[in-house]
Amino acid sequence: MSEVLVDYLVSQYANDLQKELYVRGVPAEKTKAVLGESEAHLRDMFEERKPETAESYKNLMGQFGSAKSLAKEIAKERERSAASRKFWWPALVTFILAEILLHRGKPGPGSIAYSVATVIFGIGALLVLGFVARKPSVGQFGALLVLMILGGSAYAGFTGYPIGNLTASGVVGPPYMILNLQEVPGFVKRSQDVIAKRQLIINQIGVGGDFYASGKAETLVPSFLKANGGYLSPDAMGRLEVGGVPSPMDTVSNFEDAKKTWTDGFTAKRVADQLNDEMNWSKSSLRYLTWVRNQTFGTQVRMDVLALTLVNVTYCFQALLLTNVGWLIWLLVRFLVRSVRRWRASQTIFGIGAKRVTDV
Amino acid sequence: MIYNKSVGYKHEIEAMVLGVLREGPLHGYKISQSIRAQAQGLLKLGDNQIYPVLHKLEESGLVQAEWQPQEGKPPRKVYSLTEKGSERLETHQKDWQRYTNSISMLIGARAATDV
Numbered sequence: 001m002s003e004v005l006v007d008y009l010v011s012q013y014a015n016d017l018q019k020e021l022y023v024r025g026v027p028a029e030k031t032k033a034v035l036g037e038s039e040a041h042l043r044d045m046f047e048e049r050k051p052e053t054a055e056s057y058k059n060l061m062g063q064f065g066s067a068k069s070l071a072k073e074i075a076k077e078r079e080r081s082a083a084s085r086k087f088w089w090p091a092l093v094t095f096i097l098a099e100i101l102l103h104r105g106k107p108g109p110g111s112i113a114y115s116v117a118t119v120i121f122g123i124g125a126l127l128v129l130g131f132v133a134r135k136p137s138v139g140q141f142g143a144l145l146v147l148m149i150l151g152g153s154a155y156a157g158f159t160g161y162p163i164g165n166l167t168a169s170g171v172v173g174p175p176y177m178i179l180n181l182q183e184v185p186g187f188v189k190r191s192q193d194v195i196a197k198r199q200l201i202i203n204q205i206g207v208g209g210d211f212y213a214s215g216k217a218e219t220l221v222p223s224f225l226k227a228n229g230g231y232l233s234p235d236a237m238g239r240l241e242v243g244g245v246p247s248p249m250d251t252v253s254n255f256e257d258a259k260k261t262w263t264d265g266f267t268a269k270r271v272a273d274q275l276n277d278e279m280n281w282s283k284s285s286l287r288y289l290t291w292v293r294n295q296t297f298g299t300q301v302r303m304d305v306l307a308l309t310l311v312n313v314t315y316c317f318q319a320l321l322l323t324n325v326g327w328l329i330w331l332l333v334r335f336l337v338r339s340v341r342r343w344r345a346s347q348t349i350f351g352i353g354a355k356r357v358t359d360v
Numbered sequence: 361m362i363y364n365k366s367v368g369y370k371h372e373i374e375a376m377v378l379g380v381l382r383e384g385p386l387h388g389y390k391i392s393q394s395i396r397a398q399a400q401g402l403l404k405l406g407d408n409q410i411y412p413v414l415h416k417l418e419e420s421g422l423v424q425a426e427w428q429p430q431e432g433k434p435p436r437k438v439y440s441l442t443e444k445g446s447e448r449l450e451t452h453q454k455d456w457q458r459y460t461n462s463i464s465m466l467i468g469a470r471a472a473t474d475v
Contacts, residue, residue: 033437036427037388037411040436044389045407065406073412081419 006046009057010039013067019348020071023341025334026078034074083135090129091140094319097122098148126319130326137327141320148312152178153304162303163187164288178307179289188289191282197240198279205237205272212262218255227251231258238271373405373413374422375452378445381423385440388414414439422448 014035021031042064051057100118130137156162160180179187208225225232230251239250252258261267292300380386380394391414392407417423422445429435441449 034411036434037437038408040387040434041389041392041407043433044387044436048389063407065408069406070408070411073409074415077412077416081416 002046002051005057006043009046009061010042013042013061014039016067017071019345020068021074023338023345024071024075025337025341026071026075030074030078034070038070079134087129087133087135087137088140090126090133090137090319090323091144093122093125093129094141094144094316095148097125097319098315122319123322126322127326127329130323130328131330131333133323133327134330135327137323138320141316141323145312145316148316149305149308152308152312153301156304156308157297157301161289161292162300162307163285163292164303164307178304184289188286191286194282195279195286198275198282201237201240202272202275202279205234205268205275208232208234208237208262209268212259221255229253231255233258233261234268234271235261238275373410374417375449375456377410377413377417378422378441378449378452381439381441381445382449385438387428387436387438391439417445421445 017035017038018031021034026034045060045064046057049056049060051060097118101115156178160178161184163177163179204222204224207222211220211222211225221231225237227236227246228248228251230248230253232246232250233252236246236250236252240246252261292303295303376395376399377391380391380398383394386394388411389407392410395410396407414423414425418425418439421442423439424442425437425439427435428438
């Protein structure tokens with residue numbers, strides 16, 4: 001009788017264990033080994049302890065532990081083992097993408113399309129890598145961030161100047177950027193052009209405001225307030241690029257309409273203020289460049305760190321988020337797969353000579 | 361740091377298994393029985409929980425395993441300690457010794473002041 005009972009208990013346990021291992025996706029070979037060890041353990045246990053009552057059988061089974069808890073630990077151990085391997089690909093890909101975006105995505109023909117394609121590829125790659133990693137990835141992005149700030153600062157220290165905002169009162173503040181040495185003359189010229197042009201337009205807006213407020217005749221409109229056979233509004237003046245030509249969309253054909261926009265009391269002021277801000281930023285950058293060129297190498301590198309920290313923190317954080325979204329997708333897929341497997345397991349009898357319920 | 365990660369929960373089970381295997385090769389049931397006998401009722405885990413630990417130790421090369429056929433019975437997997445496993449056991453022993461010494465000293469000192 002006891003042998004029959006032992007066979008029954010062992011086979012029942014094996015069925016439950018096989019089902020639980022199947023649900024958790026444990027491979028067949030591993031399942032076979034775990035089943036073999038469990039069966040040998042249970043048979044040794046019953047043979048040595050020789051239980052006599054139903055209660056003692058129950059106690060011994062309880063002492064061995066449930067099939068579910070064993071399957072759970074076996075699956076966990078497999079996942080832990082897989083997760084313990086080093087997987088630096090997300091950080092490496094993040095670094096390579098940063099280099100591509102920084103050096104290959106500079107303004108030029110097709111640069112926007114190139115950058116957009118790189119960003120889309122990067123998003124996909126990091127999601128896939130997070131999925132493949134099967135674990136949260138945090139530390140490697142911290143390490144990458146430190147490397148990018150320190151490495152970038154050292155590189156920038158030798159190859160460029162940190163540019164920031166140095167106000168007339170001497171206060172240094174963000175935003176910061178790195179200016180390559182060979183770009184310095186171009187930057188200075190561009191900034192000077194911006195300052196000159198903005199100042200000119202601000203003056204012209206002042207003249208325009210005075211003209212329209214004076215109620216003078218249409219025939220006396222200064223030529224710089226006209227273009228394409230129409231009249232420039234304050235907004236159109238603000239849109240004039242350095243050396244640019246106004247487009248037909250920037251003009252108003254009716255003198256009275258133009259007068260309204262010039263004398264509404266706020267449009268001209270708003271545009272002038274905006275141009276003034278742009279001009280002050282260029283002035284500030286030039287002041288900063290002059291100031292930073294006279295600083296020691298150490299100070300310049302400290303400013304490089306400031307310039308690179310915010311942009312790199314933002315960049316690495318985005319990469320970290322994407323990679324871990326990939327991992328969350330893996331968790332979701334695992335949950336779905338296990339749900340399907342649990343449902344399929346409920347339709348199957350496991351163990352020796354097992355048949356699908358539907359086959360019977 | 362007195363309580364370092366090498367004496368955490370999983371590591372304690374790992375150390376116990378390695379300690380039991382020091383006496384010679386054993387199969388799963390005997391290992392669990394030895395641990396249970398020596399743990400003096402402190403072990404609250406199911407016996408089957410030693411198997412994930414044994415598999416991990418095998419994967420790490422700290423123990424080696426061999427299936428042994430039995431007459432009229434299912435084969436049994438017998439585990440034995442490797443050289444790497446013996447070294448790991450020594451580390452566990454030292455860590456545990458340091459930990460228990462520190463705790464003993466602390467408790468002893470506290471007890472002395474209480475008297």
